[in-house]
Amino acid sequence: MKYCILSDFDGTITKKDGLYSFISEYAQGNWEYIEQIWAEGKISSKECLVEEFKLVPNLSEELILKFIKTIEIDESFSNFYDEVIKNKIDFYIVSDGIDYFIERILKKYNLKNIKIISNHGEFKNNSFEITFPNDYKGCKNNAGTCKCKILSDLKNKYEKIIYVGDGVSDYCVADKADILYAKSRLLTYCQAQNIPCKSFETFKDLNVIFKNI
Secondary structure (H helix, E strand, O other): OOEEEEEOOOOOOEOOOHHHHHHHHHOOOOHHHHHHHHHOOOOOHHHHHHHHHHOOOOOOHHHHHHHHOOOOEOOOHHHHHHHHHHOOOEEEEEEEEEHHHHHHHHHHOOOOOOEEEEEEEEEEOOEEEEEOOOOOOOOOOOOOOOHHHHHHHHOOOOOEEEEEEOOHHHHHHOOOOOEEEEOHHHHHHHHHHOOOOEEOOOHHHHHHHHHOO
16 A cells, blocks of 8 residues: 655644744734734635735845744654655655745755645745745635645545644645644644544654554
């Protein structure tokens, strides 16, 4: 049986939500209101990201790299990913965050060749531009990266998909994975909605996956 593991990034692989932390630390103005109306479903995550980043003055690569130094990942993730490679399992980070941040955080920990499906950010024309190569018009959550569409497409390739997540952006995909590992807000949501899932705290708890292959 061919397995595939999809994992959220912010708050799942990292110890805290990096994008939220970045905006809360550096944005000025009414970023909290933007965050609130996104949480209420009044604007899309695309609109939320673009508008919040507009509120970060003097945004530069130096500022982002300074911030990335403060971001830690789950200490057990590196060993978990070593087992993924050893067992020849395809692994994807699927995030409604920004690859510019994700790539640099992984590089800090010398984690290489991990497939990333996310929103795209780059410095261009003296500004930080965010684009959404993985959006989908039919996305119920109007997300920048439609995780449900990605999982649906990958089901044509894999016999079983394992999903790992922690937050709001994972709600829509929770009942579509073959096996779901959840913590934090995602775990609470699944319990409230009677969605089958396995709780976890760190990626060390997921090593049971390799015993069942």
